[in-house]
Amino acid sequence: MSENEQIQANMGYSFVQLKTRRGDAAPPPPPEANLAYSTKGQESTGVIQMMDNLIADVDKDMQEMDLEEKDAQGDYEKFMDDAANKRAEDSKSITDKQAALGNTEEELSNSKGSLDNTNMKLMETEKYLGGLHAECDWLLKYYDARKEARSGEIDSMDKAKAVLSGADYSL
Numbered sequence: 603m604s605e606n607e608q609i610q611a612n613m614g615y616s617f618v619q620l621k622t623r624r625g626d627a628a629p630p631p632p633p634e635a636n637l638a639y640s641t642k643g644q645e646s647t648g649v650i651q652m653m654d655n656l657i658a659d660v661d662k663d664m665q666e667m668d669l670e671e672k673d674a675q676g677d678y679e680k681f682m683d684d685a686a687n688k689r690a691e692d693s694k695s696i697t698d699k700q701a702a703l704g705n706t707e708e709e710l711s712n713s714k715g716s717l718d719n720t721n722m723k724l725m726e727t728e729k730y731l732g733g734l735h736a737e738c739d740w741l742l743k744y745y746d747a748r749k750e751a752r753s754g755e756i757d758s759m760d761k762a763k764a765v766l767s768g769a770d771y772s773l
Contacts, residue, residue: 741748
């Protein structure tokens with residue numbers, strides 16, 4: 603296999619480093635590094651200070667969130683207590699109003715019964731008064747005739763009494 607064929611076969615799969623034909627020269631040596639430990643001074647304290655500030659900010663935020671959560675929990679518990687008290691009051695109010703409604707319905711039923719009795723008494727009284735009125739009308743209508751008949755009876759009784767006493771009316 604030639605070099606070009608090798609390059610084409612490896613193109614999709616990996617990078618291949620090919621030797622150059624200009625000569626097999628070795629690459630230059632890497633630059634020398636100072637491997638001794640030394641502190642950077644203020645350069646590193648700035649980064650550490652920033653990290654300390656971040657940690658302090660996070661701690662402060664955590665404390666604020668804890669306080670807010672405690673306040674919110676307290677508010678929630680107070681709200682739930684208030685709601686429970688309100689439900690209890692409403693339940694008692696409903697019970698009281700249902701009892702009052704029952705009493706009112708009972709009074710209404712009793713009043714209707716009393717009204718029916720009163721209406722019956724009224725009708726009986728009106729019937730009685732109607733009878734009395736008819737009797738009085740009859741008495742007024744025939745008063746003169748009855749008065750005349752009565753005075754005729756009185757005269758007849760006086761004559762009968764006189765006849766019995768010995769009077770003679772044969773004329």
